[in-house]
Amino acid sequence: MSRSSSTLHGNILTSEGWLLGELKMVDGRIAAIEGHLVDPADNDLPRFLPGFIDLHVHGGGGADTMEGGDAVATLAATHVRFGTTSLLATTMTAAQPEIRQVLDDIARYMDAPEPQAARVIGVHLEGPYINPGKLGAQPAQAQVATIAELDELLALAPILLVTLAPELSGHHDVIRYLSEKAVRVQLGHTLGSYEEGVEAMAHGACGFAHLFNAMTGLHHRKPGMVGAALAHAEYAELIPDLLHVHPGAIRTALRCIPRLYAVTDSTAAAGMPDGDYKLGAQTVTKCLGGVRLADGTLAGSTLTMDQALRNFVSLGLTLEEASHRLSLYPADFLGRHDIGRLSVGAQADVAEFDAELNLLSVHVGGSLVSGESYVSHA
Known part of the structure; x- marks a missing residue:
């Protein structure tokens, strides 16, 4: 069975704070988040928030x-x-x-x-x-x-x-x-x-x-x-x-x-x-x-x-x-721990913003449903 996957690149809001790196989405879920701690004010890359x-x-x-x-x-x-x-x-x-x-x-x-x-x-x-x-x-x-x-x-x-x-x-x-x-x-x-x-x-x-x-x-x-x-x-x-x-x-x-x-x-x-x-x-x-x-x-x-x-x-x-x-x-x-956060295993629901907080794109279950994004597909 084929698996759908894609990767977002930028500032990612996680429970540990902001990470500058990559968020990988596989079959509608967040499969991995890799990066290093960062202050997003120091760069102009997109900000990825939980949907x-x-x-x-x-x-x-x-x-x-x-x-x-x-x-x-x-x-x-x-x-x-x-x-x-x-x-x-x-x-x-x-x-x-x-x-x-x-x-x-x-x-x-x-x-x-x-x-x-x-x-x-x-x-x-x-x-x-x-x-x-x-x-x-x-x-x-x-x-x-x-x-x-x-x-x-x-x-x-x-x-x-x-x-x-x-x-x-x-x-x-x-x-x-x-x-x-x-x-x-x-x-x-x-x-x-x-x-x-x-x-x-x-x-x-x-x-x-x-x-x-x-x-x-x-x-x-x-x-x-x-x-x-x-x-x-x-x-x-x-x-x-x-x-x-x-x-x-x-x-x-x-x-x-x-x-x-x-x-x-x-x-x-x-x-x-x-x-x-x-x-x-x-x-x-x-x-x-x-x-x-x-x-x-x-x-x-x-x-x-x-x-x-x-x-x-x-x-x-x-x-x-x-x-x-x-x-x-x-x-x-609501007692839902699979949404509302960017963490491994959660639904790949992501809202992407620029530095001025303009909404750029929206992903629901890993699928791009609105806008265009810094995304690569595997």
Whole structure:
């Protein structure tokens, strides 16, 4: 049987630091990394980072997950052009029949994925189990979760992450049940208090959805859900488009939450011109760098992961630290040790940048799917 192999040459970000040398990819995996420690600022060769992992993405390229059909294929093909190599297709609050159809469509796509696209590794169920008083851009179809209903949904597609409001009746039992089944639970779209957030974490919740957005804020006498995250969380997701969260608040979270990681929360408008797009049952408008409902409410984003990387660096993070927050930490949050890092045996998912942090190429499973690269083939 023939083996496909290729080699990348340049600055390689590894767990030991930056190596100047070669990364060999064989049959979709990293087979070897050889080189010597280097400061990449000392040369103009490309920087090879682990491919990005987006755990919260609703759409892109004009397609919205909730449209079903070919929508997931379109968003996966869109976001790979910006360095995302693995993602969770993210749903919206909707009636149960619609959610079930979308989950069925996602599962069908995962069984026969497009080759020139980001890898869809599962589903992020955002809603419908959220507080109707903190919908954000979610449709007004919030529900209370039951274990029986979740069992039915879990049978339809690989749901790896669920966002819910912990203060709703019965949700502590749901959090505990999902955690026992290795489904990650994060808190979001919630009016819960600090105490309710801490209690939910004691039952197994381990993350926070788009930190600061659609949750009770921090006050010195009522710390709220934000306070619970800042005081206790190991992981939380954040949208670093510099629109959803002020840079000062991002810096606060970076000091408090060891493994804060980036998500795009991108909509169908990502990678598209200004105009109107779908977000679940809602119509949203892209203009002035953001996406909003008719009343001005922020409704997801147009962020891409390469821009998230540049935004983190603009706030003072090193390229290595910024990379961890787009690859290593989201992978670890899911318990996946075969993605999110450049190490022998891991998936050969690589994002290549120049010295000015322009994205040059993207490899998924060792295959060049976007751009051109410093690569040789064997």
